[in-house]
Amino acid sequence: MYAAVVRSFGAPPRFERFPAPTASGEHEILVDVLAAGLHPRVRSAADGSHYTSDGALPLVPGIDAVGRTPQGELLYFVAPDTGPGTMAERAVVDRRRAVTLPPGTDPVPMAAAMNPGMSSWVALRRRVSFRPGDSVLVLGATGGAGRLAVRIARQLGAGHVVGAGRDPRRLDLLKGLGADDVVALDGDDKDVAERLGRVAAEVDVVIDYVWGRPTEQAMRALLTARADRSRALAWIQIGSMAGQDITLPAALLRAANLTVLGSGQGSVSTAGIVAELPSLAAEIAAGTLAVDPLPMPLARVEQAWNTPAEPGRRIVLIP
Ligand SMILES: NC(=O)c1ccc[n+]([C@@H]2O[C@H](COP(=O)([O-])OP(=O)(O)OC[C@H]3O[C@@H](n4cnc5c(N)ncnc54)[C@H](OP(=O)(O)O)[C@@H]3O)[C@@H](O)[C@H]2O)c1
Known part of the structure; x- marks a missing residue:
């Protein structure tokens, strides 16, 4: 598959071929990624400065996304703590970190606003x-x-x-x-x-x-x-x-x-964060909560990284 790949913490990710991840365990499935937000948290993980960074390279950035299962179900999900991130054509979803979205939900505003x-x-x-x-x-x-x-x-x-x-x-x-x-x-x-x-x-x-x-x-x-x-x-x-x-x-x-x-990863358990996702996703799907998304193709990830997005706007990468 193609993915955004970070090979050095000093450089932006590049659009390259990367081995597709595989789902394992009863809770995991592989989805097609439809939209992944370029949040400040994604940048800090990709340059190694986030407090959860383990320094391992290469890495595929992306902490969350909207994806589609092989059965056509639309999901918002938070990426597993290990393995490649969501800025790729495919990603592994742990169903316990995912929320089903109503059919017809626009993936771009959802990917922009959830984080x-x-x-x-x-x-x-x-x-x-x-x-x-x-x-x-x-x-x-x-x-x-x-x-x-x-x-x-x-x-x-x-x-x-x-x-x-x-x-x-x-x-x-x-x-x-x-x-x-x-x-x-x-x-x-x-x-x-x-x-x-x-x-x-x-x-x-x-x-x-x-x-x-x-x-x-x-x-x-x-x-x-x-x-x-x-x-x-x-x-x-x-x-x-x-x-x-x-x-x-x-x-x-x-x-x-x-x-x-x-408040963040650690001070709130993963289960606690995940428990809040459905109600928040419902508000975003209803249009009550929104940020201004700037969709860009994943193939232009380097340019996206170097584009100083206006605060209040969120770059969303589309594989
Ligand atoms: N803990 C969590 O659960 C969690 C979740 C999501 C995000 N975050 C964190 O929240 C922060 C903001 O995220 P965001 O998505 O809102 O980013 P953003 O859209 O890029 O907005 C950045 C904000 O920071 C302000 N800012 C930047 N440098 C500043 C400075 N030197 N002095 C005063 N204000 C400054 C900007 O103000 P002006 O534009 O007015 O200059 C703007 O309001 C990030 O650190 C992100 O990692 C945490």
Whole structure:
């Protein structure tokens, strides 16, 4: 079969012949891949920098996809932890990590939205006791996952949603997607802190896609502007677009009721993530949750890798 193949962590994958995988065990089947999203997580696995990377090469990237079984059933699936990924003509599906899609589902928007959607869907439903009426800040709300997080928070019953990000144009769009307020993460630290303190000081949950410096700023701004510092604030670490580390001053932690936790592979079991897939897939199939897909042929994977996709748009490779 043909696949995207990474032979060196310093170079993009190339479209090459690669041995087709074989299904083994009672839960595995081989499917034709119809669409696979080029998510940030796929890039980090393909350059060896993701925390789950074992450094083995060559590899076929791709963590999820929409595929068709030999019987014609349409599936969204998360790739097995070992073996070739989904950016190939065929892939192995473990049925326990798959959800059946209604016939006629368009594979491209589904492949684009499931991974970014999953980040906040799973975080709010599995990592915190999210209650209707709770107030949410999304840090990095201008990206694909962040934009969906705004919608998802609203859909899961948030009483107030604030979106924060850098890009002014995409920040403006968030109001139409369910954000009550938006905060620009630009200008000097004092301005950013003042803006965040004004509209987000009383949030119950932060969904954080950026980490690094913007998180340090936001944490200090929120915690010091809070009317009642003993009111709980859950800070859910999901992505690290702006940095891998933060400095968390001891006094800040002591002086507020802050819980910092993560959501992703590891902090949520695979079974826990998979249990959330059907409900999320139903929302995407119904058109309630969407990201803007940019379909490209798998044969042009090198070009896709080097195309700086506009945040909020998701490249989807079609074998
Ligand atoms: N844990 C999970 O379950 C899970 C699942 C899916 C995704 N993720 C992670 O979530 C993150 C976002 O994914 P995505 O799909 O939304 O990516 P994306 O569509 O590429 O969006 C990237 C976002 O990061 C922001 N950003 C980038 N560099 C920044 C910086 N230096 N300072 C402030 N903001 C910065 C961008 O803001 P501007 O455009 O405004 O500059 C944009 O909002 C990634 O780290 C991804 O791996 C985690």
